[in-house]
Amino acid sequence: MKSALCRNRHFVLAALSMVMVRVSYCKLTKLSIPAIAVYFGTKGRYEEVNPHLIDDILFVNKSVVSPPAPDCQAVHLVAVIRHGTRFPTSKNIRKIHRMYDVVMNEASGNEQWLRDIKSKWSMWYTEDMDGKLVEKGKDDLRHLAVRLSKSFPTLISEENLRGERIEFITSSKHRCVDSIQAFQDGLFKHWNVEDVGFRHNVNDSLMRFFDQCKRFVEEVENNKTALKEVALFKSSQEMDEVCRRMAHRLQIPHSQITPDLVEAAFFLCSYEFAIKSKNSPWCNLLDEVDARVLEYKNDLKQYWKRGYGHEINRKSCCILFHDIFRRLDQASYDYRFGEATKAVTIQVGHGETLLPLLSLMGFFRDETPLTAKNFPQQQSRKFRSSRIVPYAANLLFVLYECTDGLRLQVFLNEKPVTFPNISDPAPLYHTVRKHYSDLLGGCGFKKECELPKDKFKNTEL
Numbered sequence: 001m002k003s004a005l006c007r008n009r010h011f012v013l014a015a016l017s018m019v020m021v022r023v024s025y026c027k028l029t030k031l032s033i034p035a036i037a038v039y040f041g042t043k044g045r046y047e048e049v050n051p052h053l054i055d056d057i058l059f060v061n062k063s064v065v066s067p068p069a070p071d072c073q074a075v076h077l078v079a080v081i082r083h084g085t086r087f088p089t090s091k092n093i094r095k096i097h098r099m100y101d102v103v104m105n106e107a108s109g110n111e112q113w114l115r116d117i118k119s120k121w122s123m124w125y126t127e128d129m130d131g132k133l134v135e136k137g138k139d140d141l142r143h144l145a146v147r148l149s150k151s152f153p154t155l156i157s158e159e160n161l162r163g164e165r166i167e168f169i170t171s172s173k174h175r176c177v178d179s180i181q182a183f184q185d186g187l188f189k190h191w192n193v194e195d196v197g198f199r200h201n202v203n204d205s206l207m208r209f210f211d212q213c214k215r216f217v218e219e220v221e222n223n224k225t226a227l228k229e230v231a232l233f234k235s236s237q238e239m240d241e242v243c244r245r246m247a248h249r250l251q252i253p254h255s256q257i258t259p260d261l262v263e264a265a266f267f268l269c270s271y272e273f274a275i276k277s278k279n280s281p282w283c284n285l286l287d288e289v290d291a292r293v294l295e296y297k298n299d300l301k302q303y304w305k306r307g308y309g310h311e312i313n314r315k316s317c318c319i320l321f322h323d324i325f326r327r328l329d330q331a332s333y334d335y336r337f338g339e340a341t342k343a344v345t346i347q348v349g350h351g352e353t354l355l356p357l358l359s360l361m362g363f364f365r366d367e368t369p370l371t372a373k374n375f376p377q378q379q380s381r382k383f384r385s386s387r388i389v390p391y392a393a394n395l396l397f398v399l400y401e402c403t404d405g406l407r408l409q410v411f412l413n414e415k416p417v418t419f420p421n422i423s424d425p426a427p428l429y430h431t432v433r434k435h436y437s438d439l440l441g442g443c444g445f446k447k448e449c450e451l452p453k454d455k456f457k458n459t460e461l
């Protein structure tokens with residue numbers, strides 16, 4: 001609706017009686033999105049990767065999700081979904097409070113936004129909010145559920161739900177459990193049926209494999225040098241200039257503005273927007289140049305902790321990779337020899353679940369690693385978490401039955417993605433299996449994740 005009005009502005013202008021109202025409406029909707037919102041990384045709204053949803057949150061572009069050929073029919077879907085919009089974690093809430101205190105006590109200047117922060121904005125983040133799902137986060141999943149059932153109506157159907165052919169699996173974190181319940185709630189409301197308390201299974205081995213992979217924990221998670229590129233970038237020239245500009249805007253000595261405080265302002269702008277849909281006065285502390293630097297800092301962290309930076313980041317998710325292909329194999333077996341027992345698997349986890357899986361499968365791999373030094377050369381990098389893992393990000397594996405055999409198509413955030421090195425957007429399933437034969441034949445959780453001394457301990461016992 002909104003953008004239709006905006007697009008037709010000239011036409012609408014002719015309708016004299018409405019002119020003032022509509023023009024200001026268009027301005028308002030534009031102004032309500034911070035200019036830096038596309039750089040929020042893992043703290044970004046889903047709507048920024050699918051802007052058409054801003055106008056109609058339930059819109060499905062049928063030509064994008066239609067079967068690869070008219071003779072094909074969807075037979076199975078595995079969806080790996082990140083939880084919806086959430087509160088900041090306690091650690092980031094403490095940072096936000098420090099930034100707030102600095103601005104309240106030290107900043108001078110007469111700009112309207114600064115006066116707004118000081119007189120109109122009040123601190124409402126408390127530590128007990130610790131990463132919980134917010135109301136907008138529930139809506140993210142409710143709406144996603146409706147769109148997916150519109151996209152794949154033969155799979156996500158009331159009949160399949162009642163027949164228990166849809167399986168729900170989640171990480172144990174409250175924000176994920178709340179997300180999967182919101183997803184189910186979205187389906188019930190859409191079909192206008194009563195919530196009969198459909199179950200879900202908690203499975204952290206699958207959805208939080210990163211906690212259980214000892215090699216990952218020791219070599220990356222608890223290892224400061226594993227993320228040294230992030231630390232180097234924090235003390236880079238680029239970051240220092242961001243601090244300098246922010247100090248200047250606030251009229252505070254440069255020495256008092258640290259990268260952590262700059263990041264806290266970035267968080268404030270992103271959370272106010274994601275949670276409350278507000279273009280908060282805090283967003284004025286940063287411009288697009290600053291936001292690109294902070295986005296890169298976030299991408300560096302994801303790259304070295306969850307992506308291609310260290311081999312074990314990717315290998316830590318072997319168990320989820322095998323689980324997905326086991327489901328697809330089962331579906332292809334069922335399809336050949338009888339009746340399908342399962343149509344859909346909905347798996348809810350984290351950004352930290354999706355990034356290793358995408359990396360293991362070779363998506364968004366840049367030729368040159370992301371480092372503290374090559375920010376200028378990485379402007380058009382593929383590994384961009386703002387595009388890949390916003391809140392409610394989702395990776396869909398859709399198996400189709402076609403005249404020439406089974407085909408597999410992958411969608412990220414409801415848009416088709418092509419497998420690395422396979423040009424066909426929906427290749428034959430056996431081609432995909434062949435492509436990943438090394439991983440399918442190996443990539444064992446034990447082999448990849450156990451530490452030598454564990455094996456030693458085990459034999460001692």
Ligand SMILES: *[C@@H]1O[C@H](CO)[C@@H](O)[C@H](O)[C@H]1NC(C)=O
Pocket residue numbers: 052061062063064
């Ligand atoms: C739907 O997707 C197609 C193909 O990507 C695109 O050309 C078309 O503009 C989209 N339609 C709408 C209404 O967004």
Ligand SMILES: *[C@@H]1O[C@H](CO)[C@@H](O)[C@H](O)[C@H]1NC(C)=O
Pocket residue numbers: 201202203205206319323
């Ligand atoms: C979790 O999933 C894995 C892989 O499919 C499976 O082996 C394991 O039994 C599941 N655990 C629970 C508690 O369901």
Ligand SMILES: *[C@@H]1O[C@H](CO)[C@@H](O)[C@H](O)[C@H]1NC(C)=O
Pocket residue numbers: 218219220223224225226
């Ligand atoms: C920590 O990370 C560095 C850099 O990747 C690596 O060389 C080192 O072996 C790691 N330390 C441990 C204990 O795994």
Ligand SMILES: *[C@@H]1O[C@H](CO)[C@@H](O)[C@H](O)[C@H]1NC(C)=O
Pocket residue numbers: 361362420421
């Ligand atoms: C794709 O092909 C390139 C070049 O042949 C190769 O280096 C790369 O490993 C391949 N990627 C995957 C995921 O197979």
